[in-house]
Amino acid sequence: MDIFLQLTFSGIALGMIYAVIAFGYQLTFATSGTLNFGQGEALMLGALVGLSLAGSVMGGPYINYWLMIPLVMLFGALQGVVVERIGVRPSIKTKNEFGWIMSTIALAIIFKNVAENIWGKDDLTFPSPVSATPFQIFGANVQIMQVIVVLGALAMMLAVEMFNRKSIYGKAVVATANDSDAAGLMGINTGQVVTFSYALSSATAAFAGVLVAPLTLTGATMGTALGLKAFAVAIIGGLTSGVGAIVGGLILGVAETLTGYYISTGYKEVPGLLLLLLVLAIKPSGLFGKTTIKKV
Amino acid sequence: MLTINNLYAGYGKVEVLHGISLDVPKGKVVTLIGSNGAGKTTTMRAICGMIKPQSGDVSLNGKNVAGLDSHRIARAGLAHSPEGRRVFSTMSVLDNLTLGAFPRLTGARPKGDIKADLERALELFPRLKERQLQLAGTLSGGEQQMLAMARALMMNPEVILLDEPSMGLAPILVEEVFRIIQRLKTDGVTMLLVEQFAAAALNVADYGYVMENGRISVHGVPDKLKNDPAVYEAYLGGANKH
Numbered sequence: 001m002d003i004f005l006q007l008t009f010s011g012i013a014l015g016m017i018y019a020v021i022a023f024g025y026q027l028t029f030a031t032s033g034t035l036n037f038g039q040g041e042a043l044m045l046g047a048l049v050g051l052s053l054a055g056s057v058m059g060g061p062y063i064n065y066w067l068m069i070p071l072v073m074l075f076g077a078l079q080g081v082v083v084e085r086i087g088v089r090p091s092i093k094t095k096n097e098f099g100w101i102m103s104t105i106a107l108a109i110i111f112k113n114v115a116e117n118i119w120g121k122d123d124l125t126f127p128s129p130v131s132a133t134p135f136q137i138f139g140a141n142v143q144i145m146q147v148i149v150v151l152g153a154l155a156m157m158l159a160v161e162m163f164n165r166k167s168i169y170g171k172a173v174v175a176t177a178n179d180s181d182a183a184g185l186m187g188i189n190t191g192q193v194v195t196f197s198y199a200l201s202s203a204t205a206a207f208a209g210v211l212v213a214p215l216t217l218t219g220a221t222m223g224t225a226l227g228l229k230a231f232a233v234a235i236i237g238g239l240t241s242g243v244g245a246i247v248g249g250l251i252l253g254v255a256e257t258l259t260g261y262y263i264s265t266g267y268k269e270v271p272g273l274l275l276l277l278l279v280l281a282i283k284p285s286g287l288f289g290k291t292t293i294k295k296v
Numbered sequence: 297m298l299t300i301n302n303l304y305a306g307y308g309k310v311e312v313l314h315g316i317s318l319d320v321p322k323g324k325v326v327t328l329i330g331s332n333g334a335g336k337t338t339t340m341r342a343i344c345g346m347i348k349p350q351s352g353d354v355s356l357n358g359k360n361v362a363g364l365d366s367h368r369i370a371r372a373g374l375a376h377s378p379e380g381r382r383v384f385s386t387m388s389v390l391d392n393l394t395l396g397a398f399p400r401l402t403g404a405r406p407k408g409d410i411k412a413d414l415e416r417a418l419e420l421f422p423r424l425k426e427r428q429l430q431l432a433g434t435l436s437g438g439e440q441q442m443l444a445m446a447r448a449l450m451m452n453p454e455v456i457l458l459d460e461p462s463m464g465l466a467p468i469l470v471e472e473v474f475r476i477i478q479r480l481k482t483d484g485v486t487m488l489l490v491e492q493f494a495a496a497a498l499n500v501a502d503y504g505y506v507m508e509n510g511r512i513s514v515h516g517v518p519d520k521l522k523n524d525p526a527v528y529e530a531y532l533g534g535a536n537k538h
Contacts, residue, residue, distance in 0.1 A: 168394065168401045175384045175395050181346055182382035184366035185375075187399035187451070191365075 005140035007257045013146035013215065015253020016153035020208040021230030022237065022245040023157055024201040029239050030177035031190075031197040034088050034100045038108030039205050040227020042079055044220060045111060046072050046206025047213040048119050051126050057119065065129030069210055076206025077199035083107055084198035092194070108227075115220035123217035149211045156207055157242055160200065173197065229269070232276045238289020247287065251275065297322040297486050298343070298374070298455045303352035303362075305342035311350065312338045314510045320455060320488045325481045327489045327497040329531055330507030336490045337379050339507070340459045343488075344376040345369040357454050371404040373454035377444040377461065385433030389424055392432050392443055393417060396450030408452055417446040420476060438469035445476065455486040462493050474500060494531035498522055506531070 021043060025035050036042070052058040054068040063071070087107050091099035130148065134141035164170035175183040176193040183190050209223070216222065233252050237244025252272035260268035279287060298320040306312040312335045320326045328336050342349045345366035354362040354369075361369045370376075375396070384392050393414060399405040418425040421442040427435060432443055441461055448456050458477070462470040474496050480487065481500060491497035498504050498518040505515040506527055514527055521527050 168398065171387070171391055171395055172398060174387060174391075178384040178386055179382050181366070182378065182384065183395075184346070185344060185370055185378060185382075186395050186447075187367050187370035187402075187404055188395075189365075189367045 002139040003261070004258075005138055006142070007261050008254055009137070009140060009142050009146060011254030011257035012250060013149045013253070014212075014257065015250040016150045016246070017208050017212045017226065017249070018230045018233045018252055019246045019249030020153045020156060020211075021205055021226060022234035022249060023160075023242060024204040024208075025231060025234040026239055026242065026245060027160070027197045027201040027204070028088075028194075029234075031173060031180075032088065032092060032194040034092065035104070035231075036080070036083055036088075036198060036201060037101065037104040037231075038083060038111060038227070039201070039230065040223030040225070041108040041111040041115075042076055042083075042202040042205035042223070043209035043212075043226055044115060044223030045079060046076050046209030047126065047218045047222065048115055048124075048209075048220070049075050049206070050210035050213065051124060051218050052119075054129075055124075055127055057124055065127075065210075069207065072206050072210050073203040076203040076209075079111075079206070080198040080200070080202025081195055083202065084195045088194070088198065089191070108224075112220055112224070119220060121220065123219035123222070126213035126218045128214040143215070145214050149215065152211050153208070156204060157246070160204075161242065229272070232273060235286060236272075236276055236279050238286025240290055241286065241288035244286055244288030297357060298488065299353070299355040300339075300343065301353040301355070303339070303342055303349050303354065305338060305347055305349040305352075307338075307347065312510050313342060313349075315352070316507075316510075316512060318488075318505050318512065318515070320486060322454075322486055323484045324502040325477070325487045325489060325500055327491060327501035327504045328507055329491055329494040329497055329504060331530070332492070334507040335510040336507055337459055338510075340376065340379070340457050340488075340490055343369075344374055344378075344457060346378075370451065370453075371399045373405065373451075374457065375448035375451040375453035375455070376457040377441075377448040377459060378457075379459040379463070381437075381440040381444040383432040383435070383440050383443050383447070385431065387432055388429050389432055389435070389443060390428045392447050393424075393450050396447035397452075399451060405451070410450075413450060413452060417449050420449075420479065421446050438465050438472075441465060441469075441473060442476075445473075449480075449485075455488065456480075458487060458489045460490055460492065462491060462496070470496070494527075495522075498532075 021039050024039050029035055050068050050072045053063050053071060054061050054065045087103035088100045128145055130144040134143050164174050172188045173193055176188060176190045180190045233248040234245060237248030255271040256268045259271050300316055300318050303313055303316040304311060316339055330336050341347045343354050345364055349362050352362060353360055356372050356374055359372060361372050397410050400407050400410055423439050424442055424446055461473045477500050489497055498521060501518055504518055504521045506513050514524055
């Protein structure tokens with residue numbers, strides 16, 4: 001029972017990371033109908049830049065973990081702007097339905113290669129900013145960092161949600177997601193809104209990167225699988241629902257850790273991906289997604 | 297206030313407007329009437345920047361805005377209540393109205409008294425007042441139309457384009473919409489009104505243009521147009537009578 005609980009707690013922490021990355025997919029999808037398939041690489045770059053600032057790999061530490069987070073998010077935002085300008089905007093301008101898919105994947109591969117050249121191909125250890133000694137909840141060991149991951153992920157999503165609801169610029173983002181042409185008629189620069197959503201999306205991924213890094217190994221290849229699984233989460237939960245991202249993330253995260261222990265680590269990804277196939281067959285818009293009717 | 301000169305526009309290689317010229321003076325209501333497919337909505341879209349004109353001038357308050365992005369034209373003072381209403385359906389009525397004032401809230405247009413204008417809009421459209429916190433997508437067609445008009449007013453624009461405000465509405469709501477247009481006219485709001493209900497539009501307008509196949513065929517004051525046999529036959533007699 002203790003082990004079951006412990007696995008569930010780890011699954012929840014992992015699941016919240018998936019949820020934050022999935023949330024990032026949703027941000028750009030809402031405003032532009034496009035996705036950054038390099039979300040995983042944005043996370044990886046965030047983690048490595050964070051490690052260089054707060055760890056010793058580049059002769060540091062230069063700054064402590066907590067002060068590093070805003071800098072990493074700023075870096076993530078800039079990286080998102082680059083992706084949007086180079087990979088996505090030309091595709092939107094020419095109304096090319098598929099160009100952005102290849103170009104965001106291409107940029108992801110380039111980012112990964114660049115990271116391999118700067119930080120090497122081996123995984124690095126990210127020093128934990130808090131005590132690694134676990135504490136007990138109902139007899140199960142929980143790491144403080146796991147709690148921080150869950151709270152940090154929730155805080156990030158809540159902050160974006162509040163921005164969208166309360167501020168006029170957030171409302172402009174929601175309006176653009178609703179009806180881009182009509183938003184333009186209100187004087188909203190919808191091109192800028194799309195760039196902003198890419199910046200926010202990559203900043204979110206970079207944030208997820210520095211959250212997850214102390215719990216796993218950090219390296220150029222850490223993002224690819226995370227990004228892909230978070231994409232599955234976004235599909236399971238629905239590309240339009242923040243709650244869906246959280247629920248989908250938790251399902252996948254917990255299913256993974258439980259399968260990994262009780263069945264075999266070799267099969268740990270299978271239940272989540274089976275669920276993905278099931279959702280696509282039964283409710284293609286996702287568990288919480290709104291059914292969209294494509295008007296012709 | 298709004299002057300269109302020799303405007304050509306279309307979709308892709310298909311030219312729909314073959315040289316449109318019209319003038320909307322300050323404080324006046326001008327209507328553009330014509331049958332389905334004459335190019336009325338295309339004219340509106342070319343004016344507001346939803347499509348780029350192929351050539352011609354669109355002058356707003358003395359500034360040529362032809363070819364600019366729609367958000368720039370909006371910030372120059374052009375509000376558009378578009379065909380099909382296009383309200384932000386997942387947002388509340390109040391948020392929709394706030395977004396109408398986006399250029400004022402973000403410094404692109406003079407701020408003025410946004411609160412007072414909101415109260416005025418809600419007083420003008422009492423149905424919206426009752427439904428302030430409701431999501432726009434849950435409103436009836438008539439209420440959405442009123443929201444689209446109120447949202448355009450919230451910009452405190454130089455000129456408002458109203459594209460088919462009566463479309464799909466029950467007769468009683470059509471009357472209400474025209475009563476509101478009349479009221480706005482009395483308040484001195486400059487409007488360009490596109491309508492299929494030609495008679496009602498000519499009753500409220502100071503000047504009218506008749507459009508046929510992407511060209512202006514006749515224009516003049518409403519009395520002249522009403523007495524023009526061709527206009528009467530095509531738009532005011534028979535089934536179109538309202």
